[in-house]
Amino acid sequence: MCAGVVCKQVMSVNRNMFRYVSNALAGIRSRMPLGYSLWVIVAVKLFIMFAVLRLFFFPDFLGSRFSSDEERAEYVGGELVVRGQ
């Protein structure tokens, strides 16, 4: 029963917070539509770049394959020699 009350309170706080944030955003949007649009564009762009592209499509080639700089130097040195022969 106690857990249920806490759970309801948490949900209520979450709802209030969500309402507060959404009201604040709506206020910003109506008062400064251009600024709001630009912030949204910047946020979406950064999200796509870092959370999608960087994470899934652009791994650090050497960083993800080798654990030390010595190994990376060894690999790149080998690649440069092999490609030049």
Next chain:
Amino acid sequence: MEFLTASLVGWSRAQFAMTAMYHWVFVPLTLGLGVIMAIMETLYVRTGKEEWKTAAKFWMRLFGINFAFGVATGLVLEFQFGTNWSNYSWFVGDIFGAPLAIEAILAFFMEATFISLMFFGWKKLKPGAHLASTWLTVLGATISALWILVANAWMQLPVGMEFNPDTVRNEMDDFWSILLSPVAINKFSHTVLSGWVLGGLFVTGISGWFMLRRRHADFALRSMRVGTVFGLVASLLVLSTGHMSAYNVAHYQPMKLAAMEAHYEGYEGVELVGVGLLNPDKQSWDDGVQPVVGRIAFPKMLSFLGFSDFNAFVPGIRDIIEGGYVQPDGSVALSFEEKHERGKLAIQALADYRRAMANGDTEAAAVYKEQLRQNYAYFGYGYIDAPEGLIPPVGLTFYSFRGMVILGGWFLLLFAVLGFMAWRRDITRCRWMLWAALITIPFGYLAGEFGWVVAEVGRQPWAIQDILPVQAAISSISAESVKLTFFIFLVLFTVLFVAELRIMVRQIKKGPEVQDDACGTDNVKTEK
């Protein structure tokens, strides 16, 4: 190694080129428009006239839109370094890393701090403090460009470093020679000034549009006057730095100069091709066929541009491949075969050194290290099997150079005539000129892109001049993955570009009487 195909090299280069060119859509306007809005705000602070404040705020709003769209688009280039160009990234790590780190720490944070004060501080800061924020924002953007361009210039003229065969990295041993190399200084000034020219074109073109629509006459005339003077000064400076660029290219990247002019056979007192068509019958560097047909040329001008001497010898593609001519430093140029041989020696010395070190034979290692040092200047030639591999795409470089120069000449003329009309006559009566100003805006972007094509395509096959060609610089990854991310970037940047155009056009149509508090601007009212 099975992945290392021409397709992989091609797609990696295409992806880098595409993202860099899209990035360059946003950057130059930030550099140019920033200075113009700061000048207008300075005029407001000095004269106290509200009209200047209105104008400064209008252009600042457009600056903000452009900045928001452009911010972080350059980061994708760094993603590519780590994934597609890992050999290159490792090979140059310390040298490329230092300017980029300074850029991130100093310039970016400076820019980010003062741009906030600039946009949101109109009512909170005193006019002088706000003006300082505006100028510091512009300075931050310009310093940011400086470090990127220093890194790029090092790739065109690698100086101030020593190759360490233990770490397989070029390690910086002279920061100042990297920062102050003639290519770095000139690349920075020429590139930033080209952004200023675009800023001038943008302001005069939009002002022309307001005049054509007979809206905000006073605002448009003020902006036109500032834009034309600023654009004219910037164009003259671009002309001067362009000359210096040609001088640097002639001295440090003669093959690029030869490709820019489709200049195959060297001689003294070489002409500069003003307009011309490449001869499709020209199939090879040594077939003797005339490379350019139907041309209009300026006698001896290429010699003058390249060496400040109307009678100087300018080597052609054949000379650079066959060697034997006297270079600007007095030495005799090696042939491709000789450079290739020395490049092979350097690569073999690297292999032998690493083997000797692994075996603990330090005496032999010292010998190989010295061999490597003596031949390192030609390291990259060891990866190029045939002389044709040294020649950049002549057609693209040749036509892009013509496009850049012809458009630059047009901008100079336009600013001069528009400026005269705006300051001395009633410019609103010359509607065709206002149309010309408006229509010229996209050509300002095009000229900047042409400039990058000349600089970057013209230096192929080198990722780092003479030291690392692109085929040695790329990672052993799948060409398909590079192709996929190429199209993802193409879609992403195209969407961004179209969205920016739409928002920009909408804000321009609203005019300087701003309803939106978006960028810290308040409700300014001006005459219709």
